[in-house]
Amino acid sequence: VRSNNSTESLKRNFSDDNRESDALFAKKQKLAPHRKSLPIATVENQLVQEVWKHDTLIIVGETGGGKTTQLPQFLYNAGFCGNGRLIGITQPSCVAAVNVSKRVAEECGVKLGETVGYSIRFENVTSSSTRIKYMTDGFLLREAISDPSLSRYSVIIVDEAHERTVETDVLLGVLKNVQRSRSESVKLKLIIMSASLDARIFSEYFGGARAVHIQGRQFPVDKFYTYHLPKAYLHASLITLFQIHLEEEAGDILVFLTGKEEIEFVERLVKEKLKQLPENSQKLVAVPLFSSLPSEQQTQAFTPACPGFRKVILATKIAETSVTIPGIKYVIDPGFAKVHFYNPNTGLEPLIAVPISKAQALQRSGRAGRERPGKCFRLYPENEFWKLEDSTKPDIKRCDLSNAILQLKALGVHDITRFDFIEKPTGESIIKSLEQLTLLGALGDDRKLSDPVGRQMARLPLPPIYSKALIKASELNCLEEMLITVAMLSAGSMFFTPREKLDEARTARKRFENPEGDHLTLINVYRASDQFLENRSGLSRENHEEKFQKWCKKYFIDSCSLRRAREIHSQIHEGVEQMGLSFASCGDNMFQFRRCLAASFFLKVALKQSDGQYRFLTYDPANELVVQIHPSSVLFGKKPECIVFNELVETNDQKFICNTTRIDYSWSTELAPPRLKKVWERHKLPWISNCR
């Protein structure tokens, strides 16, 4: 029996639903003319015919032409989703997958998660009615482990293939096999899309597959160079930005920076400088765009600024090709991007800022000419442009392969060296990754995937070292603590420290500090946020968010990172529960948790030397590294004998380790795998012989 109350609420829901579907329809109608005006719209029929005719098709076209948003809709309308099967589109980054699926849902007039949805690491917005599914390349790879023939998909589009992430490269090889293995009646259509005009490498890889070029629509972009290389490009970016704002006509500005820290730094400076301008010149808003930004905040970059305001988007290289930001007329390009550089000797993979390639520089300047003629300010002299490499080296040539290799092993590829890569990684990096996976216990001595550890690790969407830590923690009865730690470490830097408020920030954070180390401190932060949110669970959503941000600000915590950590936590929690790991907390027994850190992060142990610096115990004693504790660590200045750490940051001539916790050296020798001890013995550490 339904009470009156619930009939009322049903009625209300019904009219809410009506209003919502009206709004969705209105939005769709509004976007329709724009869709029709895209270059790709004129070739819809030809493209659909090409896909019917060819099992593998390469599509090349300039950024902004409509490949990513339109082609899946064309195929859906042409009947490629028979029998409830899906069109899957992979993107090299989460930002791109989320943003593009939102846009396509709007264009289709549906709620996100219904016909159009997305799945990325830690977030799944799809349902049984989803037919167009955007996802990251890594997500599809993991899906292939549980469904090796990817049977739910009728079409798979590998988008932004020119970015050549490790996952894209591995995925191409996997898809080639899947396509061969499917029977005639359930053929897989494979489409590779790229913004680089050179389709040859993809076409050759797929046995001379058909390639089609889509005419782009690009307005002219004037390029300007500096006379000299600027000493500080952030400063130069800031000057250029304000010059444009004060002297050039209306139009938004896109600045390419290398990462979150730079972006936040410039964002602060813009706000400060703006205050010094006359009031009528203050109509400028700076918005950040980088991949670890929570998706709600990313939306800001894509929505127009208030009328009369100029928007300046401070973005990483994700704004080069994979996301389209409307309204850009000016681009500022200092010419750098951060890339991972794997060092096989240390097993570390620091992010390093390097000069971009010519192809990247062209993509960047192209962003200014999407809607009308634009201007691009390159912050280097023209002769420097000609010295740049033609194209960027694919990631597989310089990144850590252990995750990719783990995935391949889980897919049944035993001999990695014989896998059909589009470009082969070096033998050395394969061997080192195999070694690392063996030390972590994911592979047995026969280099086969171990069961259950290796199999479990391959399923978790985390770097192998973190997956291993979770498994270890469940053995040592502190999975609750490790889950928080891994979520916090995965979410990016948790604290912000404005230069002018250094002391204030340190004092505010004291409340969370655990003198034994940063991992324990991170747990305290997370638990404090738990408590804070629990106490305010009755508040409305907006109110809640506002209070949360205030609380974070008070303790100099980066609220974006903490939110993200909380999201990641709940997602991995689910994954870990499905794996059947045993959940337990070590309570106040942090001694036990530190032992677990030692047992998990034995590949990242550093020992104090007589001069107070630290020696990082690499696999190869000939490549030993001297490092120092980063000033942001709670152990800075305390100098314990032995620590585990998670990250290495390199500045001009120094190497700092971050996220450090004190351990007892004897734990490592007791808990690390025996084969690692042999390596360490070669370091000739005096106390190894003592404790054995």
Ligand code: ADP
């Ligand atoms: P391509 O994949 O060929 O680079 P897209 O399909 O991503 O092109 O974009 C096609 C067009 O759709 C863009 O030129 C832009 O006008 C519009 N567009 C795409 N995404 C968005 C968005 N999030 N907001 C507004 N417009 C968008």
Ligand code: MG
């Ligand atoms: Mg695209």
